[in-house]
Amino acid sequence: MNLKITALDTTLIRVPLGQRTITDSQSTVDHVEFLQVTLETDGGITGYGMNWSYTPGLRAAQVMIDENYAPVVVGGDPYLRKDLVKKMFYTNHFVGRVGAARVGLAAVEFALWDIVCRAAEQPLWRYLGACRTKVKAYSTDGGWLTWSEEELVRDACSLVERGFDAVKVKLGRPNPREDFARVAAVRKAVGPDIRIMTDVNCAWDLGTARFWGERLADLDVFWLEEPLQPEDVASHAELARSISVPIAVGETLYTKESFRDYLETGAARIVQADATKLAGIDEWLQVASLAAAYHRPLVPHTNVQQKLHVQLAAATPGVMMVENCYESLLDIWEEPIHVTDGHYPLPQEPGVGLKLTAATIDAHRIG
Ligand SMILES: [Mg+2]
Structure with missing residues (x-):
């Protein structure tokens, strides 16, 4: 089928989290903004992409799309996606x-992929070719920094009861000794067989990370995520040489070259590439190939874009599992997927899975 893109539209919405304010070392989140991109074609197929943020700023991405990318894409052929991305x-x-x-470019790239998947009447994972029929989930919808130790432990136990065998605890309290005590309390409560991942969200310096990172090994912590500022590859490499807990990075890396730098210096062992931070699906697949070449496991970072990353995970042998977060927001998506017995099912409807419902857009539009 030949197709030509005839129109591009952008919509900005802000969705409140309701009762549930969440806090890590970088942010206190009470809403999520979404920028939806819609591409119309002359064949009657519409493609949907989006990107997201916890903070204001997506309006900048919207301006990039409207002023820079729309003139490139409108009139273009969605099957020449890689050429369009290069021109963008x-x-x-x-x-x-x-x-x-x-971030704006990725939203357009997803919509371009969505068109070709819909034209083929296939979900993304089938279009790519899959290696599994369900995807293991781990919970990051908890472990928040402002919770009391009791809340932390109660929530971790309830997640294990639901079927998760891997949960995350946020670190970065003013006194790292408290972080350690909180992880110790969760370990004691969930027992030795549950994986505990820890996430600093870039709040520590190298000295803190060396001291406390090694002590976390005593609690059999599965990984230490984003201990330091993401641009500081050298300090991550030094840290990796001095502690035994594996380092995980990716959610604030925007290029495949950044991942290359981490992998070739041994600065990270777990690759958390996120297609919404990279230039979209094609660059994510390139990072996945890079991780495979280094034999490093891939655990895509995700929060609201589960449906996209579950499909990429289904098509990528090196993926170990995918985050499960923001369950209170799942109904913003058309045909959302829900974790059952610790696993995501694969979506069956065509496309990349980033279409917000009309009701969500109507209720929360800000631009
Ligand atoms: Mg994280």
Whole structure:
């Protein structure tokens, strides 16, 4: 089928989390913003992409799309996606390349993929070719920094009762000794067979990470996530040489070259590539190949974009599991997927899985 893109539309919405405010070392989140991109074609097929943020700023990505990317894409052929992405990159050379420029580019890239999947009447995982029929989930919908130790332990136990065998605890309290005590309390409560992942969200310095990172090994912590600032690859490499807990990074890396730097210096052992931070699905697949070449497990970072990453995970042998987070927000998506017995089912409807419902957009539109 030949298709031509005839129109691009962007919509910005802000969805409150309701009762549930969540806190890590970087953010206190009470809403999530979404930027939906809609691409119309002359064949009657519409493609949907989106990107997200906890903080204001997606309006910058919206301007990039409306002013820089729309003139490239409208009139274009969705089957020439890689050529369109290359041309979109040319337009952001002097205004960022990464950050909001890339976040906007990814949203358009997803919509381009969505068109070809819908034209083929296939979900993304089938279009790519799959290696599994369900995807293991681990819980990051808990472990929040402001919770009391009792809340933390109660929530971790309830997740284990639900069928999760891996849970995350956020670190980065003003006194790291409290972090350690909280992880110890969770370990004592859930027992030795449950994986505990820890996440600092970049709050520590190298000295803190060396001291407390090694002590976390005594609690059999499965990984230490984003201990330091993401640009500081050298300190991550030094840390990796001095502690035995594996280091995980990816949710604030915007390029395949950043992942290459982490992998070739041994600075990270777990690759948490997120297609919404990279330039979309094609670059995520490139990072997945890179991780495979280094024999490093891939655990895609995800929060609201589970349906996309579950499909990529289904198509990528090196993926170990996918996060489960923001369950209170699942109904914003058309045909959401829910974790059962610790696993995600694969979506059956065509597309990449990033279409917000009309009711969500109507209720929460801000631009
Ligand atoms: Mg994280």
